[in-house]
Amino acid sequence: MGLVLILNFKLDNLIIKMSKIEAIYKEIEKIVGTNYITDKDFMKAAYSRNVDPAFPDRWPDIIVRPENTQEISEIMKAANKYKIPMVPRGGGADLVGGAAIQGGILLDLTRMNKIIEINEHDFYCEVECGVTWGALLSNLYEKGLTTGVLGPGSGYSATIGGALSNSTAGFGSTKYGLVPDICLGVEVVLPNPQGTIIRTGAAANKFAKPFCRYGVAPDFTGLFMGDVGVMGIKTKAFLRLYPNSPYKIQKNYILNKNDYKIVYKLMYTLQKEVREGLHDLYINPRVVIQLLASQAERKPPKRAKISGPVFMFILEAFDEKILDIYVDKVHKIMIKDNSARIFEWQEIDLNEMLAKNWKLNFKFPYSYFNKFVALAPPKISCTTCHKIPISVIDDKKKLNNLFDNEHRGEFPSQSFSLFARSIHLLPNGHCVFAGGFNAENADDQRQVAMNIWHKKLRSQVKYGGVHYWLGEAISQSIVEADAYTPEFLQFFKDLKKVLDPNFLLSPNKFHMYSYDNNISRYIVKDEN
């Protein structure tokens, strides 16, 4: 009897849900037109994943491709009317379960891809958030301009909105910082029943052009940076521009010892003495160089001596003589005390380019991580990218390795874990450990991978690591690690409730499933 009641209750709920979905479908169809909404199964399958095969497939009920901010506002009103959850999706190049939803509405924002203004005189631009980094930078490069940071490693596909929502680092970040650092403001549709549209930064002053971020009001732009789509739907962004320096050069050095205390000292000195010249400093650990050497397409006849990590520099200047000075300074710093020697990638693979022939084209930053995302695709790739102060590099590397050793049996079979595929220097004294592990792309490995992934993330959170593209996996792991104080979590919830009173936007992130649920129940206790 009890079972029948429960089944009937579930069936009733399902019928109510289905009728709500049918009703909202019709309303949204009127807003965007028949061509830009779908609920077909094969369409849902096509949107069931991003670059995140550690997650199970998730099929939304409805997929919509809105054309403009006003349409999103109207969709938001309908979603509030029927209480249907929603997730925004940019390029879908996400690794952490950020832009998929089981049931509800998935908003594909790539139709909103207009570059509205490139202001060459005042060095800013206004774009719709669905424009890709490749498209924006192509249009900027034509005019001798750049955004400085070139967006994520998936920049051919990734959108501006996605990079802002994930506080992404990318090539150029050593000098120009993270993507939010170049953001002067955003236009956002709030997830409230009114579908309110606001503009932040200078654009909050309706008489002002969007040329700066601070001053008009509190920095509400920041509310939507790194929010993984839980606070609002960014529809437009105003971005800082820079003249594109004509002189860029690549230089590589390999350390003579595999010593991360030396790595720190060099990073510190380089930041202190070369700073402006450093467009990028990427450090590939020795194990990565060994791996790349083993996978070389054309191996050199003589096996390379891989003594330590490789420092890959991209140096830039607006004057050739100044670039020469930077090159000279870097060289002196690197070879001092016999710390390092000049390195060429051809030492491990004859198909690689000599540094003197290198040019910064988009393929370089946008394919740099491909060989690491899935060492031999198809694989599950569980990223653990996070930031740490440079002074603790050696300690944190050891802690990561210790974790991997202690939990060796918990990783999926044949998984390969790296504390960092590369270490990327950021402004002032911190860096990214761009690491993770992989697994076979198979259903039976997904849960195993997910468990150890969360566990590893928690360990990094607990040693003070600061993750950025949080999505679902990482935002939940931070909660599980008990990193947020109750006061912070309440503040976060209160803020979200003001913007999203019906709790519709991007559920599941930060283990938030409603305003009533007690997030602290997801804290994993008794874990060192």
Place this chain on the structure above:
Amino acid sequence: MIITEFNPKEKYKYLNKLGDALLQCIACGDCREATDYTANPQKWGVCVARDHTSGFEPYFGRGKMQIIRSLWQGKLELSKDMAEVIFQCPTCNACAEACAYEMDNALFYEALRAELVDAGCGLEAHIPMNQAMVELFNPYQRDNKQKNNWLKNLDFKVKNASTEQAEVLYFVGCTAALTPEIQKVAINTAKVLHKLGVDFSVFGEHEVCCGSVAMRTGNRHAFNSVAIKNYELFKKSGVKTIITSCAGCYRTLKVDYTDFLEELGIQVLHSIEFIKTILKDKNVSLKNLGITVTYHDPCHTGRNAGVNPLYEEPREFLSKIANLNEMKTIKENAKCCGAGGGLKKGFPDLALEIAKSRVKEAEDTGAEYLVSICPFCFRNLNDAIKAFNSDIKMIDLLELLDLALS
């Protein structure tokens, strides 16, 4: 009740042939647009189908690959609705060019289409075309005897490949042989060969369609039917070199017929490749025609042509006989004309819209002539020129070569 375990290898025989690569796509999405000002040649977008449709994921590579994965994992069934989208693609393979993992996407799409056709979900519009291919040996539903018509425009005799031996076989292709306004591709090819003293033959009314459209539209039965007939024809004729002025035939003979042409020791060349060699051997010079042209790269002589795509050969000719103004997207990053993959037959409006974009790109160069080396590109681009009432004129490279040899 008998419960049978889902076995994708048994259920999807065409996809199964692609092996582990079925799950190779990591879904990065570079196949969506991958714009790159710094690339050489520059890349201004990727997928023309996505650009001219509602643009949901299945309209470009990543979505198709996710559908294939979902089918393979038993999470999805083939359907007519799915086919309606999967066939809205010219299989131009620009997505493969953008793929970071060097996948040959069109192979997967063709296999998926074959699964759809076998499951009874193929496009209705493609059925008569493929049926005619089997029964009449051409997809245009015409009497194959009409393939002799263009020969009447020549003032010299061409050898009949069925009965006479020749140095090379000119495989005309159905479009050039049977479309009155495009017959000049065949006529000019023959005239150029004749002027250069080449000993060549044609099958005329006995020429059997290469099967390109059947392969692209997933009808493996029709493809195999004509492929076997061609095998027999080629074997019987004893031909060792086949040339063609049709990009679709070129790709099909060169790539899809590889195995049996290798067995017969036959090499396949596009006519411009062959003519280039002859001109060099005979030290023949070409006249500059004093016209301004731009060049459209057919997908089947470029991205889909396997090894040694024909990007430079047409440009070498055009640089000698005309002023060549390049379009914004060229060579491996050229935008497709929209005709291929059964798109013109299945979705003529979409094919025309894609062609209009390409014609616009051509107009922006300021050229008087839009040149190509594919009768099917010729047809679709010319339709767009007419629809626009554009001043630019469509012309096949062989026609220019004939004039330059005069």
